[in-house]
Amino acid sequence: KAGVTQTPRYLIKTRGQQVTLSCSPISGHRSVSWYQQTPGQGLQFLFEYFSETQRNKGNFPGRFSGRQFSNSRSEMNVSTLELGDSALYLCASSPAGTAYNEQFFGPGTRLTVL
Amino acid sequence: GESVGLHLPTLSVQEGDNSIINCAYSNSASDYFIWYKQESGKGPQFIIDIRSNMDKRQGQRVTVLLNKTVKHLSLQIAATQPGDSAVYFCAERRTGANNLFFGTGTRLTVIP
Numbered sequence: 001k002a003g004v005t006q007t008p009r010y011l012i013k014t015r016g017q018q019v020t021l022s023c024s025p026i027s028g029h030r031s032v033s034w035y036q037q038t039p040g041q042g043l044q045f046l047f048e049y050f051s052e053t054q055r056n057k058g059n060f061p062g063r064f065s066g067r068q069f070s071n072s073r074s075e076m077n078v079s080t081l082e083l084g085d086s087a088l089y090l091c092a093s094s095p096a097g098t099a100y101n102e103q104f105f106g107p108g109t110r111l112t113v114l
Numbered sequence: 115g116e117s118v119g120l121h122l123p124t125l126s127v128q129e130g131d132n133s134i135i136n137c138a139y140s141n142s143a144s145d146y147f148i149w150y151k152q153e154s155g156k157g158p159q160f161i162i163d164i165r166s167n168m169d170k171r172q173g174q175r176v177t178v179l180l181n182k183t184v185k186h187l188s189l190q191i192a193a194t195q196p197g198d199s200a201v202y203f204c205a206e207r208r209t210g211a212n213n214l215f216f217g218t219g220t221r222l223t224v225i226p
Contacts, residue, residue, distance in 0.1 A: 004157070033213055043158070043203065043216035056213050090157050100212050101148045105157025 002027065004106035006091050012112045018079040021109045025072050025093030031055075032074040033103060034066060037088040046089075049074055078111075086113045126223045133191040135220050137204035140185060144206040147180060148214065149189045153200045161189070161202075191222075199224045 005024045013019050025032050033056075034046040045058040049068035066076040072093075078085055088110050092103035127133045139147070144166055150158035164171045164178045164187075171178050177190040187204050201221045205214040 031212070035216075042218040043205075043214075045213040045215070048213055050212075056211065058213070092157070101146050101163040101207055101214075102160040103158075103214065105159070107155065107157050 004091055004093050004104050006089075006106040006109050008109060009107065010110050010112075012114065013081050014114050015081055015083060017081050018077060019081060019111060020075055020077045021089055021091075021111075023074045023076075023091030023093075023106060025074070025091075026104055029093035029095055029104070030072050031094040031100070032068055032072060033092045033094070034074070034076050035090045035092065036060075037090055037108070038086075043090070046076065081113045083113050086111060123218075124221045124223070126225055127194050129194060129196060129224050129226050131194055133189075133194045133198070133222060133224075135189045135191075135202050135204075135222065137187040137189075137217055138185060139187060139204070139206060141206060141208060141215075142182075142185070143209045145209050146207040147178070147187050148205045148207065149176075149178060150203045150205060150216070151198075151200045152203065152219070158203060194222075194224050196224045196226060198222060 007022045031050045033048040035043045037043045047066050048056040052068045063079045068074045088108040090105050090108045092105045094100050094103050146163050148163040149161040151161050152158040162173045162178050164180050175192045179188045201219040203216050203219045205216045
């Protein structure tokens with residue numbers, strides 16, 4: 001079974017631009033979560049989607065948004081990029097309804113904002 | 115404030131020795147505590163979890179201990195191997211939440 005895939009793997013943007021990151025969960029997984037990882041703050045939860053609905057949201061500004069499609073694929077968008085948005089963005093999927101402790105992470109998208 | 119933290123940012127052990135990675139938490143309203151391992155260039159990988167009403171749980175070469183009195187969590191790795199070199203995160207799943215709250219991580223280096 002294929003793992004979680006994220007595209008692109010690397011991205012360089014400038015301040016003020018916007019970016020869209022994509023995540024394809026493991027087949028059959030309906031829950032997709034997004035995390036931001038930085039050296040100083042560690043892994044911080046952004047939001048979780050289940051059956052195309054945002055079910056949970058972390059403490060991030062409204063510039064961070066996401067969505068999930070009917071095939072469970074998910075995208076996250078960051079508008080008006082700031083230097084502090086430079087980070088590794090990780091997507092994780094879980095089977096529907098159970099086992100949220102075991103989330104399956106993708107390799108991440110490394111975003112650099114110049 | 116509430117946090118999930120780690121005592122040491124780095125840990126070096128000799129191959130074959132046992133490793134102990136520690137974690138402190140402050141939120142008592144957590145259903146589960148979980149350990150993840152992140153190797154270079156990869157996303158975190160689930161290792162083991164423990165329900166908050168348990169004290170100990172064993173897996174393959176790993177044991178997690180939970181001391182609720184002092185709000186302390188540890189991961190013990192038996193016979194540490196070079197492949198165990200990674201950053202280890204403790205995380206908690208709080209009551210009513212589906213997401214995880216991660217600590218900042220401990221980098222384990224195994225010396226051959």
